[in-house]
Amino acid sequence: MPILNVKVSAPRSEELTRKIVTLLLSLTSKILKKDPSLTSIAIDYVHPQDWYIAGMSLHEINKTSIYFDIRITDETNTKDEKALYIHKAFEGFSKLFSNLHEESYIHIFDVRADAYGYGGFTQEWRYHHSQQPKEKHQERLTFT
Numbered sequence: 318m319p320i321l322n323v324k325v326s327a328p329r330s331e332e333l334t335r336k337i338v339t340l341l342l343s344l345t346s347k348i349l350k351k352d353p354s355l356t357s358i359a360i361d362y363v364h365p366q367d368w369y370i371a372g373m374s375l376h377e378i379n380k381t382s383i384y385f386d387i388r389i390t391d392e393t394n395t396k397d398e399k400a401l402y403i404h405k406a407f408e409g410f411s412k413l414f415s416n417l418h419e420e421s422y423i424h425i426f427d428v429r430a431d432a433y434g435y436g437g438f439t440q441e442w443r444y445h446h447s448q449q450p451k452e453k454h455q456e457r458l459t460f461t
Contacts, residue, residue, distance in 0.1 A: 318355040318435050319345060323385040326375045327414070329362040340409045345387065348402045349394050355435070370420045380418040383410050390440045391427040399425050 321341055327333060338358050346353045365375035368382055375382055385406075394402075403423045411417045430440040 318440070319349070319351050319387050319389045320357040321345070321359070321385055321387045323358060323360045324363055324383065325360065326363050326365045326368040326380075326382045328364070333413070334360055336413055340413070341385070341406070344402060344405050344409065348398055348405060349387075349389060350398075351389065370418060375418065378418075380416050381414040382418045383414075383421045384423075386424040386426055388426045388428050388433065390430050390433060392430075394425075394427075 323337060323341070325333070325337065337360060341358055342353050342356060345351045345356055365381070368375045370378075370380070370382065402425070406423050407417075407421065410421065430444060432439070434440050434442065
């Protein structure tokens with residue numbers, strides 16, 4: 318159930334939006350193993366004249382930049398998975414934008430399960446109220 322907030326220094330286009338959504342949905346499901354049906358992505362476009370790096374606008378230096386953050390439930394992914402995700406996301410955006418500035422940021426927020434949720438329920442609540450594995454259920458029946 319991750320949510321991604323994406324900023325892109327480019328003029329808005331439906332084609333670009335679709336490419337970004339396709340890239341991030343694919344990486345988020347394949348690398349972080351998140352359910353695509355529960356993944357939300359919001360994209361904001363920022364004019365390159367309004368995005369500055371080292372005191373110069375991206376328009377002036379003819380570069381593009383991106384920033385996005387993703388919120389995931391804490392302890393659901395390893396350090397290696399998160400590192401690979403960041404690497405592949407930057408690589409994917411580099412293919413979308415041949416002039417991608419190195420100062421493009423990706424931030425993964427590990428959010429505590431009791432402080433994060435959707436549909437009015439925290440991830441912690443969902444964990445405790447999900448069906449228990451069959452073995453646990455059978456184990457309980459054995460001891461009662």
